[in-house]
Amino acid sequence: MTAFVRRAVQSGVQDFRAVQKCPGNMDMHTHVKKQEKDNSLVLTEKSPRPLQFSANRSTSPGYQESFLAAEFLTAVKYSKSPQANVEGLLHHLHSITDKRIYRLPVFIPEFCAKLVEELENFERSDLPKGRPNTMNNYGILLNELGFVDALTAPLCEKYIEPLTSLLFPDWGGGCLDSHRAFVVKYALQEDLDLSCHYDNAEVTLNVSLGKEFTDGNLYFSDMKEVPVNERTYAEVEHITGQGILHRGQHVHGALPISSGERWNLILWMRASDVRNKCCPMCDNEPVLVKTLGDGDGFTSVREDREQTVDICTLT
Ligand SMILES: O=C(O)CCC(=O)C(=O)O
Numbered sequence: 001m002t003a004f005v006r007r008a009v010q011s012g013v014q015d016f017r018a019v020q021k022c023p024g025n026m027d028m029h030t031h032v033k034k035q036e037k038d039n040s041l042v043l044t045e046k047s048p049r050p051l052q053f054s055a056n057r058s059t060s061p062g063y064q065e066s067f068l069a070a071e072f073l074t075a076v077k078y079s080k081s082p083q084a085n086v087e088g089l090l091h092h093l094h095s096i097t098d099k100r101i102y103r104l105p106v107f108i109p110e111f112c113a114k115l116v117e118e119l120e121n122f123e124r125s126d127l128p129k130g131r132p133n134t135m136n137n138y139g140i141l142l143n144e145l146g147f148v149d150a151l152t153a154p155l156c157e158k159y160i161e162p163l164t165s166l167l168f169p170d171w172g173g174g175c176l177d178s179h180r181a182f183v184v185k186y187a188l189q190e191d192l193d194l195s196c197h198y199d200n201a202e203v204t205l206n207v208s209l210g211k212e213f214t215d216g217n218l219y220f221s222d223m224k225e226v227p228v229n230e231r232t233y234a235e236v237e238h239i240t241g242q243g244i245l246h247r248g249q250h251v252h253g254a255l256p257i258s259s260g261e262r263w264n265l266i267l268w269m270r271a272s273d274v275r276n277k278c279c280p281m282c283d284n285e286p287v288l289v290k291t292l293g294d295g296d297g298f299t300s301v302r303e304d305r306e307q308t309v310d311i312c313t314l315t
């Protein structure tokens with residue numbers, strides 16, 4: 001059990017995790033949603049695999065503070081200080097336009113190279129592989145390598161949440177309780193770009209892991225409720241080791257690369273407090289289906305408890 005889940009259980013709010021049955025009329029993410037559900041069913045049947053694909057496990061990249069960029073650690077330290085506020089934090093981040101998109105160094109470049117190398121080892125192995133979603137055919141789900149406990153859960157909980165609680169309190173940034181971690185990969189002859197979408201997340205972190213490539217910038221328009229003809233666009237380039245923090249419901253996409261290979265670590269961070277009230281993919285009240293694991297980050301309470309969540313239909 002990750003500390004995220006443990007905390008939610010201890011708070012008494014949650015007894016099990018759930019996925020949402022998005023009713024009919026889905027948007028462009030219908031196919032993503034469907035694939036995610038398929039993946040979560042497969043994945044919950046087996047526990048995360050240790051780093052068995054690595055020739056030398058002791059060199060496998062897990063979480064160590066020395067892998068984190070000094071500027072990142074400073075920003076996190078500031079965010080945890082008693083006097084922290086968003087204005088002060090903005091001195092430690094780069095704010096991209098006025099769209100509440102923030103750039104900050106996250107990993108040292110050496111760690112990025114090591115992580116990509118490990119992912120390439122995994123890709124070459126004959127281990128079964130799920131894919132993040134049907135829009136990305138070459139990405140890797142990090143739970144399949146045991147990297148959630150080893151890397152992304154501590155990263156979210158100890159480091160990212162202090163930042164998001166100041167930057168995105170209105171999007172559950174202070175009560176993130178699960179996440180989906182994956183890597184996207186673009187290369188010539190493979191996927192080149194990612195079409196315009198919003199994430200199944202309250203807050204997303206997208207960290208560039210390299211390698212060498214040209215073009216492939218991210219672009220952001222506006223939050224999904226802004227009418228299409230009123231949207232404005234901002235382009236954001238990748239810098240190895242640096243992360244882009246944004247709201248999951250901010251419409252965005254990736255332009256095609258024109259050479260090389262691009263790898264990015266994506267963390268879709270979820271706040272059950274927010275999504276339990278309104279599904280971020282269909283904007284309806286969630287209708288939940290019980291699942292093992294983190295599902296899609298929705299939560300509910302057991303039927304035999306006095307406390308129930310009347311927005312959920314349990315099947
Ligand atoms: O290509 C990228 O870096 C963006 C990926 C992304 O937005 C996503 O997977 O949700």
Ligand SMILES: [Fe+2]
Pocket residue numbers: 197198199204252
């Ligand atoms: Fe995205």
